[in-house]
Amino acid sequence: MQAITLYTNPNSRGRIIRWLLEELSVPYEVKVLQYGREIKAATFLALNPMGKVPVITHGDVVVTEAAAICAYLADQFADKQLAPAFNSPARAAYYRWLFFTAGPLEMATSAKAFGWQLDADNAQAVGCGLYQDTVNALETALTNGPYICGEQFTAADVYVGSHIEWGMMFDTLEKRPAFMEYVQRLQTRPAAIRANQLDDALVPQPA
Incomplete structure (x- = not known):
């Protein structure tokens, strides 16, 4: 190896x-x-x-x-098996939320942390759009199962879960029940x- x-x-x-x-x-x-x-x-x-x-x-x-x-x-x-199989439909969700977190979520939480103004006048020009839209989309991603791709824990959960945990810790992400339950579920993993x-x-x- x-x-x-x-x-x-x-x-x-x-x-x-x-x-x-x-x-x-x-x-x-x-x-x-x-x-x-x-x-x-x-x-x-x-x-x-x-x-x-x-x-x-x-x-x-x-x-x-x-x-x-x-x-x-x-x-x-x-x-x-920390990623869905290449021929699995779950592979789409895996890529989607992994890179959603690296792009829109990272930008939205950074904007909140540093007081950058995101509003109807400029949201169309930035990748995250309005802060609330980004947060709502992330919450929606957690409605289909215990993990971001449904039933299978993947590397995307490691990445997304870390960002959600830090966002709530530093008050750049709302402490919604779906986020808190998700992070709690991940924090109990022996590897974590x-x-x-x-x-x-x-x-x-x-x-």
């Missing part, structure tokens, strides 16, 4: 990928980068010119962007618990 290395920081979206790797139950190495000089060092910029984590290397392959890493790893380890414990242990403690 080709070696997997996760470049991350415990206070980053790298937590998404740690959780997914624990769900996959495959060996991996972790390299923690501190914000500032380490994450902007030339050696890391050669992997990701954005100077952001997470990044994985899988042998000679480099993958950046958390949603892309989730999709890549789920396909590389298809035997773990392990991943949180591993990352929490890396967070610097006050002196």
Whole structure:
């Protein structure tokens, strides 16, 4: 098996990928980068010119962007069944909500966090449209089963669930019952618990 290395920081979206790797139950190495000089060092910029984590290397392959890493790893380890089969209708929902979260939801929650005005005058020009429309669409996605693709837990749940959890934590996403129940369901998974414990242990403690 080709070696997997996760470049991350415990206070980053790298937590998404740690959780997914624990769900996959495959060996991996972790390299923690501190914000500032380490994450902007030339050696890391050669992997990701954005100077952001997470990044994985899988042998000679480099993958950046958390949603892309989730999709890549789920396909590389298809035997773990963390993505619907290629010929399954659920594959459409898998792609849809994975990239909905990376696009419209990310933008809508960022706009709320930073006070960017989204209204009838400009909503047509931005990918998320109006904030409430984005949130309503996400809630609708959770009405067809316990998971985003219905009955099957997938890598999309790792990605979508993480964003919902953080959104509610930082008050950029409304604490709707459907969101709270979904996150609670995901947080009880053994892999999620392990991943949180591993990352929490890396967070610097006050002196």
